[in-house]
Amino acid sequence: MSYIKETIEKLKQTSPAQVEFYQAVEDVLESIEPLLEERPKYREHSIIERLVEPERQIMFRVPWMDDDGNIQVNKGYRIEFNSALGPYKGGLRFHPSVNAGIIKFLGFEQIFKNALTGLPIGGGKGGANFNPKGKSDAEIMRFCQSFMSELYRHIGPNTDVPAGDIGVGSREIGYLFGQYKRLANRFDGVLTGKSLLWGGSHVRKEATGYGAVYFAQCMMDDKGDSLEGKRCLISGSGNVAIYAMEKLYDLGAKPVSCSDSSGTIYHEQGIDLDLVKRIKEEQKGRLDEYLETHKNAEYTPRDDYPKDGHTVWRYKADLAFPCATQNELTEKDAQSLLENGCKCIVEGANMPSTQAAVDLFIESGAAYGPGKAANAGGVATSQLEMVQNASMLRWDFEEVDEKLKDIMRNIYQDAKRTAEDFGHPSNLVLGANIAGFRKVADAMIEQGVV
Ligand SMILES: NC(=O)C1=CN([C@@H]2O[C@H](COP(=O)(O)OP(=O)(O)OC[C@H]3O[C@@H](n4cnc5c(N)ncnc54)[C@H](OP(=O)(O)O)[C@@H]3O)[C@@H](O)[C@H]2O)C=CC1
Numbered sequence: 247m248s249y250i251k252e253t254i255e256k257l258k259q260t261s262p263a264q265v266e267f268y269q270a271v272e273d274v275l276e277s278i279e280p281l282l283e284e285r286p287k288y289r290e291h292s293i294i295e296r297l298v299e300p301e302r303q304i305m306f307r308v309p310w311m312d313d314d315g316n317i318q319v320n321k322g323y324r325i326e327f328n329s330a331l332g333p334y335k336g337g338l339r340f341h342p343s344v345n346a347g348i349i350k351f352l353g354f355e356q357i358f359k360n361a362l363t364g365l366p367i368g369g370g371k372g373g374a375n376f377n378p379k380g381k382s383d384a385e386i387m388r389f390c391q392s393f394m395s396e397l398y399r400h401i402g403p404n405t406d407v408p409a410g411d412i413g414v415g416s417r418e419i420g421y422l423f424g425q426y427k428r429l430a431n432r433f434d435g436v437l438t439g440k441s442l443l444w445g446g447s448h449v450r451k452e453a454t455g456y457g458a459v460y461f462a463q464c465m466m467d468d469k470g471d472s473l474e475g476k477r478c479l480i481s482g483s484g485n486v487a488i489y490a491m492e493k494l495y496d497l498g499a500k501p502v503s504c505s506d507s508s509g510t511i512y513h514e515q516g517i518d519l520d521l522v523k524r525i526k527e528e529q530k531g532r533l534d535e536y537l538e539t540h541k542n543a544e545y546t547p548r549d550d551y552p553k554d555g556h557t558v559w560r561y562k563a564d565l566a567f568p569c570a571t572q573n574e575l576t577e578k579d580a581q582s583l584l585e586n587g588c589k590c591i592v593e594g595a596n597m598p599s600t601q602a603a604v605d606l607f608i609e610s611g612a613a614y615g616p617g618k619a620a621n622a623g624g625v626a627t628s629q630l631e632m633v634q635n636a637s638m639l640r641w642d643f644e645e646v647d648e649k650l651k652d653i654m655r656n657i658y659q660d661a662k663r664t665a666e667d668f669g670h671p672s673n674l675v676l677g678a679n680i681a682g683f684r685k686v687a688d689a690m691i692e693q694g695v696v
């Protein structure tokens with residue numbers, strides 16, 4: 247059995263039932279095989295064995311009271327995965343599907359993504375199996391306060407700096423920060439994605455979606471093409487999807503779909519983004535409400551999706567941006583996209599394509615931008631927020647946006663160059679994994695056995 251296969255088998259025994267985590271580890275380890283052959287020092291220093299083991303995992307009870315006076319209990323998590331490059335950095339996810347394996351896969355991805363940004367941030371992630379849907383503002387606040395009552399003792403501006411992810415937006419960050427400040431008696435940059443009123447950075451809200459589109463722009467440039475006039479499929483209608491669509495419109499492309507966990511909207515004339523923002527950001531509603539304004543749009547409820555995939559990927563388009571959640575794009579979906587002439591797939595979400603779908607994209611020669619590279623604009627801008635907080639400064643929108651563009655361009659170039667160096671030009675999965683891994687591994691060696 248190969249060293250990589252043996253490592254994964256061991257992981258399955260010692261961390262049982264964490265399938266998403268195995269998927270994320272396999273993706274990285276299989277791509278770095280050529281590097282491990284070239285540099286035996288990584289095996290001599292047991293870098294892989296150390297990397298797949300989080301430095302610290304915190305699991306805690308989150309008790310809170312609902313509006314009817316009933317006591318509810320959720321499971322809270324923070325995984326401080328790797329601090330070789332800097333303080334742990336990564337979002338918090340509030341979603342009923344959250345479990346230890348999901349947080350572990352997200353934390354593992356975050357290590358390499360953060361390394362790729364070239365900024366001094368380590369990898370972490372957290373969350374709770376709490377469902378914010380249908381909860382009142384007061385319930386959300388009590389939940390966030392209870393969550394932070396445990397988390398506050400583990401985080402700090404130089405140790406671990408959480409942010410948002412699925413189900414955690416500016417409202418939740420506000421309640422979390424308020425409780426942190428009350429308990430710690432400190433006003434510092436311990437969370438990112440804060441409101442512009444009290445320490446947030448311009449562009450953080452937009453950064454993941456904008457960054458994914460800047461990454462797509464680099465990919466199209468390399469093909470001697472542009473985004474101008476291109477039809478784009480988007481999944482999701484949350485933070486990442488909305489600001490990806492906004493930037494696509496800015497650059498002359500046309501997003502024609504979006505989705506939420508209940509169904510998919512397809513609108514041939516282009517998604518009405520103001521309406522989606524109103525439904526999802528302001529009213530926290532469901533996407534089928536879109537049809538009340540646009541009777542000519544198509545809505546497919548989730549129950550009517552094909553058995554082996556997602557309706558959104560069955561439409562014809564030039565580019566696809568999966569921006570909802572992990573494993574939302576199956577092998578069958580990848581086949582449909584490619585058969586329909588889609589030439590560029592750019593992941594706004596974390597690990598949205600199954601391994602079989604990724605393999606198909608790579609074999610087909612389509613341009614494929616893996617999430618850990620393409621969606622790194624969010625965490626990179628979070629780091630820019632940390633810099634502004636530490637220096638008590640505020641940069642304007644254009645300044646942060648320019649820095650974001652540069653960072654995305656550098657990530658793209660780094661992944662592309664590394665893929666070429668290892669004899670797999672245009673395989674950005676291999677390029678991103680090797681480029682990210684190498685930085686973390688070298689830092690770990692320099693810091694000794696810790
Ligand atoms: N926010 C950020 O800065 C970053 C986010 N990401 C990744 O991007 C993705 C989206 O995050 P974000 O936009 O912040 O989250 P949001 O909570 O703002 O939006 C998530 C969107 O995806 C849909 N969705 C979530 N879970 C599922 C599911 N199980 N099945 C179908 N649809 C689902 C939601 O539908 P509904 O409205 O019905 O819940 C919603 O439309 C995630 O993978 C996240 O990890 C990556 C980098 C940074």
Ligand SMILES: O=C(O)CCC(=O)C(=O)O
Nearest residue numbers: 336337409411624625628
């Ligand atoms: O901004 C951050 O710190 C976290 C972003 C995040 O969770 C992610 O990149 O997946």
